[in-house]
Amino acid sequence: MSNHMFAFNILLYSSLFICIVGLGYRIGSWFVLKVGVYGKKSSVASRISAAFKAIFRVLFSLKVLKLFQSFISDVVFQRRIFVKAGFFRWLAHILIFYGFMLLLFMHALDDMITQRLFPDYYSTINPFLFLRSFFGAMVVIGLFLALSRRFFKKQLRIKTTRIKTTRMDAYAIFIVAFIIFSGIFLEGLTMTSHSEFERMLSDYAGLYDEEEITALEGFWVENYALVSSTIAAPVDAELLSLGDEVNDTYCMSCHVSNQWGFLGYGIAQIVQPFAVWLDQNGGVTLFWYIHIVSCFLGLALLPFTKMFHMVSVPVSMFVSAVRNDDISAPENLATINAMELDACTHCGVCTQSCSAAMMSEVIGNEYILPSEKMRALKNLMRKRRINQKELDAICQGIYVCTSCERCTVDCPSGIGLKDLWVNVREDLIQSHVPESSILSPFSFVRGIQRESRPGIYKRPIHATPVYAQPIMEALNAVCSNGNQVIKDEAPLVFGKTIQSGRTEKPVCAGDFAACFDCRNCTLICPVVASYEKPEETLGMLPHQIMCSLGLNLIDPASQSAMIWYCLTCYQCQEHCPQNVLVCDHLYSLKNYAANKLVPEQKPENFFKFKAGDNFNRRNT
Amino acid sequence: MTYTLFVGCNIPARVSQYADATIAVFQNLGIRLYGIQEFNCCGYPVRNQNQEAFVASAARNLALAELSGVDMMVMCKCCYGNLKMAQYLLAHDENLNKKIRKILSKDGLIYQGTLHIKHLLGVLHNDVGIEALKAKITNPFQNISIAASYGCHALRPSLVTQFDNPVSPQLFDHLVEVTGAHSVAWAKKTDCCGAPLTGINDELAIEMMTRKVIDAREAGADYLCTACPFTHIQMDLIQKQVCENQNDSKPLAPILYPQLLGLSMGIDAEKLGIEKNQLDLSGIYLFMTEEESPALQ
Numbered sequence: 001m002s003n004h005m006f007a008f009n010i011l012l013y014s015s016l017f018i019c020i021v022g023l024g025y026r027i028g029s030w031f032v033l034k035v036g037v038y039g040k041k042s043s044v045a046s047r048i049s050a051a052f053k054a055i056f057r058v059l060f061s062l063k064v065l066k067l068f069q070s071f072i073s074d075v076v077f078q079r080r081i082f083v084k085a086g087f088f089r090w091l092a093h094i095l096i097f098y099g100f101m102l103l104l105f106m107h108a109l110d111d112m113i114t115q116r117l118f119p120d121y122y123s124t125i126n127p128f129l130f131l132r133s134f135f136g137a138m139v140v141i142g143l144f145l146a147l148s149r150r151f152f153k154k155q156l157r158i159k160t161t162r163i164k165t166t167r168m169d170a171y172a173i174f175i176v177a178f179i180i181f182s183g184i185f186l187e188g189l190t191m192t193s194h195s196e197f198e199r200m201l202s203d204y205a206g207l208y209d210e211e212e213i214t215a216l217e218g219f220w221v222e223n224y225a226l227v228s229s230t231i232a233a234p235v236d237a238e239l240l241s242l243g244d245e246v247n248d249t250y251c252m253s254c255h256v257s258n259q260w261g262f263l264g265y266g267i268a269q270i271v272q273p274f275a276v277w278l279d280q281n282g283g284v285t286l287f288w289y290i291h292i293v294s295c296f297l298g299l300a301l302l303p304f305t306k307m308f309h310m311v312s313v314p315v316s317m318f319v320s321a322v323r324n325d326d327i328s329a330p331e332n333l334a335t336i337n338a339m340e341l342d343a344c345t346h347c348g349v350c351t352q353s354c355s356a357a358m359m360s361e362v363i364g365n366e367y368i369l370p371s372e373k374m375r376a377l378k379n380l381m382r383k384r385r386i387n388q389k390e391l392d393a394i395c396q397g398i399y400v401c402t403s404c405e406r407c408t409v410d411c412p413s414g415i416g417l418k419d420l421w422v423n424v425r426e427d428l429i430q431s432h433v434p435e436s437s438i439l440s441p442f443s444f445v446r447g448i449q450r451e452s453r454p455g456i457y458k459r460p461i462h463a464t465p466v467y468a469q470p471i472m473e474a475l476n477a478v479c480s481n482g483n484q485v486i487k488d489e490a491p492l493v494f495g496k497t498i499q500s501g502r503t504e505k506p507v508c509a510g511d512f513a514a515c516f517d518c519r520n521c522t523l524i525c526p527v528v529a530s531y532e533k534p535e536e537t538l539g540m541l542p543h544q545i546m547c548s549l550g551l552n553l554i555d556p557a558s559q560s561a562m563i564w565y566c567l568t569c570y571q572c573q574e575h576c577p578q579n580v581l582v583c584d585h586l587y588s589l590k591n592y593a594a595n596k597l598v599p600e601q602k603p604e605n606f607f608k609f610k611a612g613d614n615f616n617r618r619n620t
Numbered sequence: 621m622t623y624t625l626f627v628g629c630n631i632p633a634r635v636s637q638y639a640d641a642t643i644a645v646f647q648n649l650g651i652r653l654y655g656i657q658e659f660n661c662c663g664y665p666v667r668n669q670n671q672e673a674f675v676a677s678a679a680r681n682l683a684l685a686e687l688s689g690v691d692m693m694v695m696c697k698c699c700y701g702n703l704k705m706a707q708y709l710l711a712h713d714e715n716l717n718k719k720i721r722k723i724l725s726k727d728g729l730i731y732q733g734t735l736h737i738k739h740l741l742g743v744l745h746n747d748v749g750i751e752a753l754k755a756k757i758t759n760p761f762q763n764i765s766i767a768a769s770y771g772c773h774a775l776r777p778s779l780v781t782q783f784d785n786p787v788s789p790q791l792f793d794h795l796v797e798v799t800g801a802h803s804v805a806w807a808k809k810t811d812c813c814g815a816p817l818t819g820i821n822d823e824l825a826i827e828m829m830t831r832k833v834i835d836a837r838e839a840g841a842d843y844l845c846t847a848c849p850f851t852h853i854q855m856d857l858i859q860k861q862v863c864e865n866q867n868d869s870k871p872l873a874p875i876l877y878p879q880l881l882g883l884s885m886g887i888d889a890e891k892l893g894i895e896k897n898q899l900d901l902s903g904i905y906l907f908m909t910e911e912e913s914p915a916l917q
Contacts, residue, residue: 355660358680403630404633437666440669444630445819447819447820450861451861526812530824565820567814568772568816569772569776571772574775574776574786574787587667591671594668594669
């Protein structure tokens with residue numbers, strides 16, 4: 001066995017080394033990753049020192065009580081999982097977590113922990129033999145619950161929907177299952193193994209009488225699932241009673257009945273037909289290797305897989321228990337956001353409650369869903385290869401958000417998603433191609449957070465000069481050459497149009513024919529009334545747009561800023577004497593223009609909007 | 621009377637006092653409100669980009685509400701107008717209806733088109749009734765002038781929303797007067813608050829808001845009254861920002877209608893979330909008839 005122990009030690013120390021270095025790397029990256037606007041503004045050194053200051057402040061204040069409370073409720077009882085993800089997922093997680101942890105402490109670290117607590121510890125006596133199976137069974141049931149959620153969720157589609165099982169999710173279940181099942185098989189095979197029986201006999205029993213040995217073997221074959229090449233069940237009753245006596249005398253003090261280890265015993269029953277062959281061909285050793293290699297693989301890969309959540313989620317919980325964004329330093333927000341990317345377990349609770357889920361379904365962009373967006377951001381921040389199309393999708397995904405903050409309220413890991421979205425969104429729209437959904441009420445929250453106000457939005461995320469830039473870029477992109485149309489009574493020039501073939505032209509309902517150009521729509525429009533020379537800013541005015549639609553000049557009509565500056569107050573439509581659906585047509589044109597905006601074909605702009613120069617209003 | 625309550629996205633996140641006050645008032649009236657956890661966005665924000673996404677989003681809510689078997693009460697005017705619009709489109713556009721049915725069926729949902737969508741104000745005015753409200757008023761206001769802001773998306777297009785007369789609506793005025801307040805006649809009561817352009821063209825959005833405030837003040841209003849989270853944020857938070865930037869101008873504070881009604885019903889100011897409003901409303905207690913106003917108790 002010494003060769004095996006050598007291999008064991010080599011594997012143990014190398015995987016432990018990889019794990020520790022990996023943990024250092026992952027935790028260190030929280031201070032290095034540049035997530036969003038905050039991330040770009042702060043240096044690594046300032047982030048580390050700010051973090052230490054903040055931790056110091058928390059530890060030496062009453063907030064430490066909050067940490068303690070969070071530890072008890074969120075880590076020990078996993079309350080947030082219960083409240084946010086529901087009873088079954090909580091049960092699955094609790095079973096796996098506690099089953100695995102108790103196995104780790106009682107079984108894997110037995111010489112360090114169990115032996116010290118219980119000096120007469122033997123893995124083969126009760127309660128230890130029974131508990132090993134019991135904890136194993138907890139994990140197995142938990143794994144079954146966790147898997148069944150992924151396969152049998154159809155009837156719950158209203159609540160659980162649209163969430164994919166990623167490779168990471170599969171790995172997490174797989175590695176735990178592999179460790180546990182290889183352990184159960186190892187136990188079962190050991191029970192059947194005749195060579196193990198002989199080893200125990202020579203190591204522990206001190207029994208030399210041939211007849212007694214045979215009787216004991218018979219007893220074990222009959223009762224303890226041992227498989228012998230010489231004795232087969234059912235065993236002769238006389239031999240059995242002698243075996244029972246011998247067992248009582250020599251074995252019972254440190255080996256209870258194998259039935260107590262019910263999982264292994266069950267496996268022993270199943271493998272019985274092959275047991276002799278397996279034993280002769282090193283089956284026990286093989287499964288021992290499979291078991292320890294999977295354990296050490298799990299350990300070594302812990303920092304680089306979903307299993308890292310064992311470290312990052314408690315950190316995220318503690319942070320969410322004590323964070324106060326009004327007073328924390330921007331450096332810390334950068335660090336927190338980077339940490340939170342790691343704390344996401346892709347559990348999908350946020351996506352279940354996402355207000356924009358239907359939009360994701362129709363638009364066909366999964367990054368609108370928060371859990372998928374997190375996955376994309378992880379890749380984006382770690383600079384994995386991301387093509388332009390993917391980046392566009394992320395950009396749209398992060399903007400098509402109703403800011404209902406339900407994801408933040410519901411996150412079982414306590415991730416402050418709403419702040420993360422704002423931080424990353426701002427960075428993406430500042431540095432990325434124009435995103436047409438900026439020109440929609442999705443921007444409302446960005447608009448009201450424009451200025452800082454103590455207690456509400458203390459820290460405006462964008463400096464004032466850059467605030468308007470993404471809006472103007474989006475507007476330039478969708479308007480293209482539209483605004484050169486109505487100028488100085490020159491003839492209409494239809495130059496470039498954005499061609500993509502991605503959208504159908506809006507179907508004209510035909511009600512334009514009824515338009516007799518009374519200009520009621522334009523006269524009543526509060527937007528038009530706000531400008532001294534409206535056509536300079538707005539391009540075509542409502543009646544001109546209706547006129548163009550009547551002439552089937554959809555492209556120029558869809559390139560007027562008017563449609564994007566429309567307040568959708570429906571005054572025009574309400575006051576049209578001919579019942580033309582003016583405002584609804586503006587909506588159709590917006591759909592048309594937005595969908596034409598294919599980022600790789602960014603149109604050249606004839607008409608440049610600049611922030612602030614479009615407000616030559618009549619009465620300032 | 622029972623309703624499913626549609627709060628939308630803005631109210632829980634940013635105007636939670638609107639929900640608090642509404643629940644308090646409806647408790648007082650003995651009307652049950654059910655929340656449906658699976659409700660999602662009404663679709664309004666995505667309407668600029670993708671009509672189908674808008675209708676699908678709205679239709680899911682309609683289907684869920686229809687399942688409950690009771691009428692749906694909407695608190696936000698934009699949600700109300702857009703849910704009504706989606707309902708109208710589903711009833712009139714067969715093609716769209718087919719597409720949406722297919723999307724909903726993935727969730728095992730079906731929308732049959734029997735749901736009644738009502739706005740909070742409509743419920744109070746038409747279903748509860750002015751007389752029943754009057755009976756609940758214990759601390760009526762006196763000598764106070766209120767400018768009621770109707771909200772575009774509830775009023776127009778009237779063919780779709782069927783909220784009130786789009787040109788000279790009276791519903792909100794009646795409701796304000798129930799509380800003992802005087803509802804002022806002001807020219808811009810049916811105008812836009814500017815919220816749809818906040819974040820897109822903020823200068824214009826502020827201009828719209830400012831014009832309304834100026835008009836209301838000229839008409840002699842002491843307070844504005846709102847029943848929409850967008851209008852409320854616009855009048856409350858944005859007006860506060862503007863006033864602080866200009867230093868000289870004094871704001872005209874808005875009060876959410878259920879807060880106004882709740883105060884006149886003698887409901888505790890704390891329960892109504894008066895403190896959560898950005899602009900100061902403490903002056904409003906001076907107009908209350910009871911010597912001891914709820915705030916001082």
